[in-house]
Amino acid sequence: MKFTEPLNNVLDSSDFRVVGSIHGLVNLATTCSHKLNCIWNPSLDEYMLLPTHNVNYEKTKSYVNIRMGFVYNQTSKSYKVIRILRYLNSMRVRVTITEVYSVESESRKDEEISVRT
Numbered sequence: 001m002k003f004t005e006p007l008n009n010v011l012d013s014s015d016f017r018v019v020g021s022i023h024g025l026v027n028l029a030t031t032c033s034h035k036l037n038c039i040w041n042p043s044l045d046e047y048m049l050l051p052t053h054n055v056n057y058e059k060t061k062s063y064v065n066i067r068m069g070f071v072y073n074q075t076s077k078s079y080k081v082i083r084i085l086r087y088l089n090s091m092r093v094r095v096t097i098t099e100v101y102s103v104e105s106e107s108r109k110d111e112e113i114s115v116r117t
Helices: none
Strands: 016-022 025-030 037-041 045-047 065-073 078-088 093-102 109-117
Touching: 016 037, 016 065, 025 065
Parallel strands: none
Antiparallel strands: 016 025, 025 037, 037 045, 065 078, 078 093, 093 109
């Protein structure tokens, strides 16, 4: 995990909510679109920004429902951020995208499922 400067530089520009907290690390995300997402270490006042999701709000033409979680996998000793996005695409097909971001390896896996309504 690579942490950078104090979080104040990012917090000044956005309204954050706490997604979860484990072992003193706090996962924060912007309340509106969850586009800005970070892991914050308050004891060191350092943070790392996580990749944004790839949903283009203008193309979906619908409400995007986003749910998030922050977990620790004891077997692999790794922190994961899970983000689930649901929306209707332009053809009225319900799309669910599940993203799992591994904090240690700084990598993300995405899976998209489409269901016709």
